[in-house]
Amino acid sequence: MSTLNVTIVGASGETGRAIVDGLLDSSTNFITALVRPSSVNKPEVEKIKTRGVTIVPVDLVGSQEDLVKALSGQDVVISALEPFALEPQFVLATAAKNAGVKRYVPSAFGPSCPPTGVMHLRDIKEEIINHIKKIYLPYTIIDVGLWYQGTLPTLPSGKIDYALTFPALQVAGDGHRASAITDLRDVGKYVAKIITDERTLNKYVFAYNEVWTQEQIYNHLEKISGEKVKRNRVSTEEIKATIAAAQAKFDGGDKSYQAVLGLAIPQYLDCEWFRGDNLPESAKYLGYLSTQDLYPDFEFIKYKDYVQEVVDGKGVPIYANRGA
C-alpha cells in the first residue's frame, strides 16, 4: 500500500481524536488536520501536532480558494465536524470536489438509521450526503453503531460513575431489544481500513463490533460487579410522547443547543433500542456494507473486556475534555 494523504477536519472532537489515533496506528498515511486559525495554539491541537499530524490553519467559511488549495493533493478528506452546523460542511464538500479529492468521508459516525424521519441528527447529515451526491464527490459514509462508552448504567455503589459520561439509565421496554455496539477506540482503526479499501468507494459502511440486548448488558454488568441494577423501563408510548414534545418545542422555533439535544437524546434511544434501526440486518436493508463481512479478521475490543476494564477502575471516560 502506498502512502495516502489524509486530511481530517474536526480532529479535536471525540470522533476526530479516535480517527486520528487510528490513522496514526496505520503507517501508510500522511495526516493533515485543518484547524481554525484561532485554535492553532490550543493544547489539544499542540498534542496531535507532537504526534506527527501536520496542522494547517484554515477558516472553512473564509476564502474558498484557500480551502481548495489546502485540500489539493489530498487522497482522502474526513469530516468529523459537529453535524449541526451545515454551512461549513457544505463548503468543505464543495471544496473537496474542486480540489479533486479522491474520497470524502462526511460526518456520519452514528447509528445505522433510515435517511429521514427517525433522528433529526440523521436528517441533517442526509442533507450533506445529498449535496455530495449532487456534485458527484467520491465518498464513503461510515456509521459506527452505538459506542460501548454509552451502553452502561451506573451501579448503586457509584463505583463506575467515573467512566460514564452518558450513563444509559433507560431500558427500552422489556430490555430484549438489541443494538450494534462498537468501542470508540476501534472507530479510527475501522476508518483507517475503510479509506484504503476500493470496495467501499461510493458506498455506505456499517462498522460495529458486537450485538447486545440491554438485558444482556445489565445482566453482565451485575455479574461482573456483584451489584444489582434497577431497570428504569420506558415504554414505546412514553418514548414517542417524549419525542413528540421535544419535536413540538423544536418546530415551535426553539433551536437552542438544549432543545436540539432534548430532541436528539430520546431519538437516539428510539433508533438504537426501540425501533431496531441500529442492527446489522437493518443496516444491510439500508444499503450498508458490513465491516464483519469486509474485515472478518479485524481484532476489535470485546465488549466483555470493556465492561471488565470499567468495573476494574481502568475505564476511560469520553468527552473528558469537552469543557475545553
Next chain:
Amino acid sequence: MSTLNVTIVGASGETGRAIVDGLLDSSTNFITALVRPSSVNKPEVEKIKTRGVTIVPVDLVGSQEDLVKALSGQDVVISALEPFALEPQFVLATAAKNAGVKRYVPSAFGPSCPPTGVMHLRDIKEEIINHIKKIYLPYTIIDVGLWYQGTLPTLPSGKIDYALTFPALQVAGDGHRASAITDLRDVGKYVAKIITDERTLNKYVFAYNEVWTQEQIYNHLEKISGEKVKRNRVSTEEIKATIAAAQAKFDGGDKSYQAVLGLAIPQYLDCEWFRGDNLPESAKYLGYLSTQDLYPDFEFIKYKDYVQEVVDGKGVPIYANRGA
C-alpha cells in the same frame, strides 16, 4: 419460477400500461390492478380486464383496512402512480408494509438522478423512498433513463410529427453530451425481470438500452430521413436561468400543474443532457445496479430500429389517450 402475485396501481398511465404489457408477456404472474371505484368502467380499464388482469376497485385514500386486505397475499406491489400526489403513495406504501408485501416498487421510472436538488420531481419521489426505508418495506427502485419516444426532434417536412408527443427541440450546448435511453415498450419487460430477481431486492436498478449523444441522434435522423434538422442550442447559462425563473415562480406559491411542468421540463433537460446524471457511470455512483450487468442477454429494441419505424410512418406516439 413459481407464479407471482403482482398488484399494480396506476395501470392505465403511460408507464403503467407498459408495465402491464411486460407482466402479461411473462407467464409467471397473476396480475391485479387496483382501480379507483369511479374508474372501473372506463374503456382503458375494460381493456386491461379483457387481457386477463383482475380489477379490484379500491379508494387509496379511503379505508386503510380495505387497502391492506386488497394487498394481502401479494408478492409484489408496483406503483405507477402520478408522482406529484404524495398522499396516496404514502398510504399505499404503508398498507403494503402492513399487508406483508414482499417487494414494493414505488413510482420512479425516470432518469438516473441525485436524490435532491436537481429535479423537483425526484425530490418528491425521494420522500416516498425515504418513507419506505423508515418502515423497512422491502423495495426495488427502478429508473429507466430517457424514453426513445422523447429523443427525436421534428423534421422540416413534418412527416414524423405524428409520432412525437414531446419533440426534443432543444440541444444542450454542442450536442456532444450523452444520455441513457430506453424504449418505453421495453420498460415492462425490464420490470418483469427485475421483480423476480433476488439480486435486486432492496436495491436501485437502472434499466436502459443504449447511450447516445444528441448530435448522434440528430445525425442519425438526418441520415435516415434525408432531411436537415436545425439545432436549437441552449447554453448551460440559459438552462440555469430558465430553471431559476421556474423555481422562483414555484417557490412563490404557484403550485399549478402548469407551474410544476414549467419547472419539470427544463430540469429534465438539465438532468438528461446537461449534467450527465442520466448515464450508466453516474447511476453506478448513485448506487444503482445496471440491467446491462444483470441481464446481458436481454433483447431490447435497438434505437436505430425505433428511428426507422418512426421515419417509416409506423411509430406509436406516447400519451395518445392522455386526454381520456
